Amino acid sequence: MHYFSLNFLLLVFIQAFLANCCIEHERDALLAFKAGVNDTSSRLASWSGENCCNWAGIRCNNQTGHVVKLNLRNTNYYYADRIYHSLIGKISPSLIFLSDLKYLDLSFNNFTGSKFPEFIGAFRNLKYLNLSHTGLSGTIPPQLGNLSRLMYLDLSNYVEYEYLLNQYSIVFMLNTDTWWLPNLRNLKHMEMSGVDFKDSNVWVETLNKLSSLEVLVLYNNNLTHIPQSIPFVNFTSLKVLHLSEQNFNTTIPIWVGSLHSLNVLTLEECNLVGPYPTTLGNLTSLNKLALNYNSLVGMVPPLHSLTKLTDLSLYGNNIEGDIRELLLGKLSNYTLGNLEYLDLSSTNLSGTLTGWITDMTSITHLALYYNNLSGTIPIDIGNLTNLVYLDLGWNSFTCLLSEAHLTSLLNLKVLYLDENNITILVDSDWTPSFQLNTIWLSSCKLGPKFPSWLRRQVEIQDLGLTDMGIDGSIPNWLWSLSSLSYLDLSTNLLRGKLPASLVHMTKLVSINLNNNRLEGKIPFLPTSLKFLYLSNNSLSGQLRKNRKSPYKNKPIVLNNNTVETVELFPCGLTSLYYLDLSSNSLSGQLLPCWSNISGVVNLANNRLSGVVPSSLSCSVTLSVLQLANNILTGEFPFDLQFCSGLQLLDLGENNFQGTIPDWVGESFQQLQILRLRSNLFSGNIPTKLTQLNNLLFLDLSNNYLSGPLPRGLNNFTSMSQLFSLTISYYDTIVIVITKGLILEYDSQDFKFLKSMDLSNNNLTGEIPKEIVALAGLFNLNLSHNQLIGNIPLEIGNMTSLESLDFHKNNLSGTIPQSMSNLYSLAVLNFSYNNLSGSIPNGHQLQTLNDPSIYSGNPYLCGPPLETSCDISVRLPQSDGFLLVFFILLFKVKWRYTYFQMVDSMLERVYVMGVIIRRQNNWVVAHYNCLWPNSSPNHRCTLQLIKIQTVS
Template identity: 40%
Template sequence: METHRPLHLLLVLGCLTSKIIQCMSCIQHERVALLKFKARLEDPHHLLSSWTGEDCCTWRGIGCNNKTGHVNMMDLRHEHLCDGPSNNGLLSGEINPSLLDLQHLNHLDLSSNNFKGIPIPNFIGSFAELSYLNLSNVGFTGMIPPQLGNLTSLRYLDLNSLYHANHRLFADELNWISRLSTLKHLDMSGVNLAKASNWHYAVSMLPVLTVLLLSDCQLQQLPSSAPNFNFTNSIRIIDLSNNQINSNFPVWMTNFSNLVQLDLWFNHFHGPIPEAIGQMTSLEVLQLGLNNFVGPLPRNMGNICNLRSLDLSSNNISQNTSTFSDIFSLCIGNTVEILNLRSNMLRGELMNWLVMLKRIVILDVSKNSLDGPIPASIGNLSSLRGLYLSYNGLNGNLPLSIGQLSELKIFDISSNSVGGVVTEAHFANLSKLEDLGMRLNSLAFNVSRNWIPPFQLKIISLSNCQLGQRFPSWLRTQKYFVQLYISNAGIADKLPDWFWKLSNFVTLLDLSHNRITGSIPPYLKFYSIRIINLSSNMFSGPLPSLPPDVEYADLSDNSFSGELHQIFSGNLYSLAQIYLSNNLINGAVPASICKIQILEVVDLSNNLLSGELPICFSDLRDLFVANLANNNLTGLVPEVASPCIVEVLHLGSNNLSGEIPSSLKSCNYLVTLDLGGNNLTGRIPTWIGQNMKFLRILRLRHNMFYGSIPQELSNLQLLQILDLSDNHLSGRIPQDFGNLTAMKYTTEATETALESFESQTLTRTDNISTIGYSDSISVFTKGMLLQYTKTLPLMRSIDLSMNQLSGQIPVELGSLHGLKSLNLSGNHLTGHIPASIGGLYSLESLDLSANSLEGEIPSSLSTISFLSHLNLSYNNLSGRIPSGYQLQTLNDPFIYIGNHNLCGPPLQQKCDSDATVHDLIPSCIYSEDGCESDDTQWFYYGGVTGYVFGLWAVCVSLLFSEAIRNAFGLIDFTHHIMNFRNHQIETRS
């Protein structure tokens, strides 16, 4: 026993010493360094409140070595300090150099805070023992200090700055990385490496690198041949996604035998995927989506036996799916769980190959050109949770076997041609279904009124499916849905009261384009709703008060009545777009509308509104679209905000007065300006043509504008519709209207022709992004007022009728080859109708009536093949009415009434016989360059005349020589010639 006593004493002494060390406080100068560091931090939520007392080793986020007491860890990661994710209480301020006193630090984590654009301190490169450094998403900016290359013990380096878009790091070269010989994990995602062209050589020197994450680094190139990588056997994860790499698939990567994950998503990779990819047998995740890869897919891809996730979405893979059997019959068919082939050019059917995906969980083949039926064998894919088949050409009936997919959560077959009847059996075992997308098909629901579905849906998308005339009662069982689309579903029923007491989680509601009746509760119970569309129904009663979070509300095309006060009475801080057109709303526009500071689109057109618009209208600084047309509004045209970003302004068909306000002068992005049908006066401002370079529609008809038409309007190169009719305008039609670029080209060529102009002039980046607004305008054409909405981009029209314009019709108008409607009626125009009018190739409607035009009708008018409406009445035109071509179909004599010196069909007045030949000869042979020269015209004259007289000489000789006729068997032929001649004479007379 005595011999063991010293050993026992040593053991006791060792234990006591260990306990003493553990009870020791942290090193004093390190404690002071930490307090100095804290002093320069901004800590509004007191996350470092525990940093008090003598023992800094007990402070939150600080760790010490158990043996020496030195601080060896500082973990101030925001989530760790807050015990979970949070956006509040981020640390900020400065990084005090006092941290240099922590010379034994080997773990430093400041991630997910916000140091507001300060640079990474150079002194961090002095922590010689540091093995873990995480500075991700802390808001650092500027160049990464190359001193980090001194951290030769570093094994983990994370400089990710993806989530601080305004504070990004950059590096012009990465040579310093090559010195980090022990580095295993490197994450520089979000760091700008556009100038670091040698990045791949620097990285290739790291012998034990396992993870390389360089997403969103503005990388532009990869080496065409394999660099001498030191980590060929160690690398397991490579992420080069969201860059600008423009190359073929890097074949040298297929040599990385232990690579588990390769992410090349969202680059400019192109060309085929090589057969060598089959060598990467360790791959579990392969992300190649959003590139320009072309098909077909290599058969060897089927040999990647560990692959669980394959993303080839949004490429140019063109392949018939019948060849997929060759790929998925290999081992990949037994392992792949996620297959994303969305947005390619696949064609063929789902048959055969689909059942080879034994473990498939997520299958996305949407937005392709697949056809054929959904196979009944799909019910055998027992692991399937997400099935995306939308936007294809699938047809046939929906198989009942869908109801066997008991794990299915998402089922989307939207935008196909699937038909047939949907019954309860289709949903028999879908107890886990959360997202049902069947819209835009030819499906008809036939379920019992008492049916209780086995699922609780979050997204219900059944637009354009026939749900029956009665409101679907099974919806009453769905308590947790977030989005409901049942527009155009054939419902003709009163909306039940229980509907408004359903889910408390609704964010989107679309009941539009049905025949639903009833009224809306004064206060909607869907408090979380952001998008509500009740348009094109038969709702009546007063408008409801909108929930505070609503962003988009469309209640148009109903029979709502009452005033606007109710709907604008709440605190609608999120409302951006509101549509109330085509109702029975009366009263004034309340000033409370001006409180909605972010309002972008307001459509109150076609109601019974009256009174003046509120003066505060100019406070709506985010307004893009304002449509208050077809009401009874009075007063002046309202001022607009400055700077003005309005793009569409409809105030037509009201009782507004005064002049066009000068505040509109700053509306440089205006596309539509409609002030027609009011009592406005003054001159048309010249600044419309000088400032509004994007104007496509200018409608000032039916006002009291006077003076001449501004020459500056010819600067509007995008102008498609110009309507200045029914005013008191005088003077001449500007010759430069022939330069209106958008009217010069046929519809098919217009966008191409204007592309250059728009690219040079369009500097604005925040164009209209609306969900429901479609611009619409009424155009007087073909003798009637027509409304253009869907076809509005195709319309080209000039209407200057019912004014006091004088002078001649400018010859230059003949160059407007894309013009569809021209109305110059009801003026004092004189002179001839220019022969260049034949250059209006696309013209469908021409009205020159009630002027003082004289001379002959140019025969070039007959060559306008689309002309279906013509009015030349009440002028001083004379001579023979041209015949043939399109004019022969316009046989209404009222087209020419009031021109006493016109003759020929369709008028009863016959022409003199000396006009017989003249009618065959166009007064102007029109070409793309205008009228041909006189010499050219005489050439045509001589040719035609010679042909006529030559033919007549032959016929005369045949008529008077029976022997010749009999010898050549030409009796019947002569008979036909004589009949043809008689017919021509009758037609001309």
């Protein structure tokens, strides 16, 4: 007995010792891992000393002392800045010595550029593996199939940035075949978003072998195939199925209706088509059904049996029916009363809110945005006391909204009523019973006074009062709302001055005051600002840096009496993404601080002068630069070549001079819009410009460019395509001169903006035949140049043309008959050339019956001109003329003397008689030609003055 006690005490002592002291080679392995990473925020500061079991993120087995858990998940990450608190570097293979590891989590750290570590497959005891959002690349090794005890697997590498940054999701692809997955027979939870499945056609059949699987999350996997049926559904344990951002292009599969254990079904943005399957009604365990952003059509099938449903989201499909039929006809009263989350936005639903909305006693989130709903908002909407989120924007409601509608909504946080015909009628002294963080009332009737009741909404973050007829100044209390992040007061009648400083608004991300009547100086701005819209006001000031920058010494109090200049450019605004100060009265020179802006700069329509700084530091993520209609000088800004991410560059209406550099065609491979019109550029159009394959819009008009048009115009492949492209600019406007009109195109219409304007230059030579390959152009203008030769015969291939202008050149030959293929042509001008022959007719050309289209071409005939094409020219017969011709042909000196005499005579003589024959009559006409010394072009007209019979 005594012997047993001693052994027991010894065992306890050994276990206690092991529990407080890790194994040496495992400690060395962890230190090797630490040495291979950059610990940006000292998260591994405790990794020192002998006992690794006490280190942060480490847990050891109490009996053996082996490390069984390594959890270094970065819990302080931001999606927009993944470096924050991340471990940066590589995953050391030394970790293979942690042979008893059961739990490994390195998620949300930064191992970008590293290959997926194959040695992970050696951890045979591993039950939990999370390497998500780590930037790993390459192929997922099949050795992971050795982890037969694994229950949780997350290899997602799909990080979605804030949508307002106008940056698309960043995906680090991990290519994989799926054949090894069935070996993970104990797997219950699998997330592999962002992993490229190599367009596998058997992924469903493979995963169907995992009978224990309960959670499956797959986002953006390049999947294009999903079978409509499978012989036997084996993964019936599934409780959560998330499939999103795939490209199936098929109907919802039948076998989905066999997953009777499903609590959550999310099939968002999968390009699903066709009707909603009736089998959805079989999923009686569903709590959440989300089919957003697909192309499903028709009314939803009966879902009466889904009595556990609390979350229904069908956003972006085309139900196209009455909302009452959907909610009262397809759901049970029990389900309607239990719904907590309902999103039917953008589903083309019609009807009213009456007769059903008060039955939704549990609703917290109600979104009916962008439909055809009409009528009034019932006053008993106030009975929905659980309501937190209400979005009725972009419908056709016509009603009054009073305090009685809103008083009982104690929990309301988000209210969207924008783009309706709603009059908000509340007392100016009203104190709401709720505290909103988002309110959007754009286009509702609320003015003319600024709504003072908003003063008591101290938690407001997003405030949108666009186009509401608000007149007067912005109240000072608005600038004291410290929680404000997004402010939009655009398109009102706001007057007065802005505060001298807004640096105290440390949460302000976006401010939009476009299209008002504000004046004075632009304030000092907070460093948190990403979006600044102040266009179309009367703001003034110079673009020179204030020596007393508010960003160096905070806090700072400024007033209008102490501010003489304004630091407009973002030398201190490190977060700025969008800057729009266009259409004001700003003057001065530009500052070289552009490297801080990663998106859009618009300073067009001001009075900026001087040269673009040679020290310009351009961010590669700058996508839009608009400096049009200023007084800027100098040559094409050299440092712009480092702005390789530019998609839109507009330097038009300035005084830039010199040549267009070759590197424009090499550096701007993303460029889609290039506008240099109305400057002083000279020299040739560089041939390398045709390397801009993405170019949709080119305007070099009103310059002094010379030489021939470059060959290789067919390399503008985006101009050749007939289909419309998606362009990612945000709130940008481009001025286009076409069809004789000055038009404004905003970013939503840029996909139709395929145009080439080279007019009003000194271009010479022929029109290259390759130009007819640009079948997507809607506007082509080569007028006011010195082009010669024929119009390309296949110009009719440019079937998208709506406007074609070749006037005031020296083009000759006939007008190609293929012109009759231009069915969209609305504006045409071939005047003042040397074209001859009959004018083509047929189709759209017959509607262009203005004779001025063809004036100044004396040898053209046929409608719409009065000159008939049956007139033939009769020349005098003279052997003497032939003699003179041959003498001039062989006597060079005589030929020079003769033509000098003719040129001299033509400068003094402007009228020459011509006799032509029309049927049996002779027509005496005046053929008038003018060659002014000041112009390289001539103008000829044919006038009939007399008809007489000749026997």
